[in-house]
Amino acid sequence: MNGLFDGRQVRRAFSRASSAYASAASLQHEVEDRLLEMLDFLALQPGRGQDWTPARVLDLGSGPARGAQAMRRRWPRAQVIAMDLALPMLRQAGVGRWHPLRRPLARVCADARALPLADDSLDVLFCNLCLQWVEDLPAVFAGFRRVLRPGGLLLCSSFGPATLHELREAFAAADAAPHVNPFTSIAEFGDALVQAGFRDPVLDRDVQVHGYASMGALMRELRAIGATNALAARRRSLTGRRRFAAAQAAYEALRPAGGPLPATWETITAMAWAPDHGAPMREGDAEIARFPARGIPVRRR
Template sequence: MNEVFDTRQVRRAFSRSAQGYEAAAALQREVESRLLESLDYLEDRQPQIVVDLGCGPGRASAAMRKRWPKARVLALDLALPMLREAKKQGGWWRSFDRVCADARALPLADASVDVLFSNLCVQWIEDLPTLFAEFRRVLKPGARLLVSSFGPETLIELRAAFARADSAPHVSPFASIAQFGDAMVQAGFRDPVLDRDLFVPGYPDLAALMRELRALGATNALRTRRHTLTGRARFAAAASAYEAERRSDGLLPATWEVLYAQAWAPPPGAPIRIGGYEVTAVPLDRIPIRRR
């Protein structure tokens, strides 16, 4: 299968942005805060193993360690420099483990995780059915999954402006809320709840928006991206096209669509839907053997 995203480019971009990420990540912190509020629905449950997937600088890892002081919190990220930044969030009273890992192949045992939390990470993975199947594999039956991602309306103004200046894509495509729901159902997750927010901050010019995107590591990670620098003429043409979007407050809008997905892991043997058919996995020790 031809992959949409270049995983090495994603890793490079977030590695480069690690030290300045926290200062630029106001939106990411707001989304993280809203996702953390969803943990209140766990009521008095005391998880043993909690995973913060795509942990970035580790704010959510530290918050969950503080919330559940007896739990083991695993902070996972594709970019090793991000994990070095995450270490700064720890301390003897809220320490957590840091693991460099790819979300598509988690280095975790089957049915070992009580809470899997992932804030604005999974938008860089196009194969959602396989991703959610991997989430199901590592979650205990009845465990909680909480995920946020960017949706397809993210940076629609920037996408349109560059489309008028250049035939090469400049903005990554992100999955829709319907695709998220389908992937969760296919993987067998129970009681899925999906929601969305639209954030539309303003910027004085295109250059300011592009600087923020670089600081966040949110650069073009498409395999089909142009591998040379955007020339002055193309950038000027995009900036000119973007001017049509300038608001009454004098700023250029940049839409960020955020999707939220929550669900419970199914019991053992619950079917996974593949190609429209239900496929059930039954542990070998549960298959009766007739002896003659």
């Protein structure tokens, strides 16, 4: 596979993690809850009071659909779609108890880079900690703009470049092969949103340091949530005992006296609005305007 990530490995890792993900992904749930709280801003938008209900909502990279279920409770009459690259993750998504006013949850196995949705078909696109697995962020945001109706809301999050820098540096002391994904900075994230034409973007950055008993404990947690090395340039053979021991020794040097090993997690959250048709997207030095084909008048002879 050409490119930064091996998509098949990403799918395999999250498929294997599907049964353990819900109980292991505490940080993912915390960031997801912050995104869900941002939905309260909808009530402040003109024409969108507390009673406003979107017609169609997408939870992209949904995993076992925790966010999708929360939005279905919030908007019981909306069509809520849980979409994930890993089919076993979607199979873990409980459909919930039947409710006479609540539409069933739709589950779709698909790739964020090629959304199988019609133009202008979404009112809300919610995407929690999925975009760090995408190498061409402007292209994905252009796809988001395509499926969102003008004025539709995009809520998304990703990891920033400080994430797991301790683990990256520890493995760098052992060999030259990449072991930790590179992550997009908040400035690059905002630029990609603007390049795709999204308006009024609001971005936030949060940094947390978690403690682990050992490097092995951190790596077991990463495997439990599917966050393993999926770089196309990764070493295909197992990390040998000598290299792993060297990485452990380098990581242990970061342990504070009497404390746990530190692991940094930088999260970026963003809220933005899809523009009206015809608003330009930037491609290099050019600005490209997009119009729906149905809006172009056809003269019949």
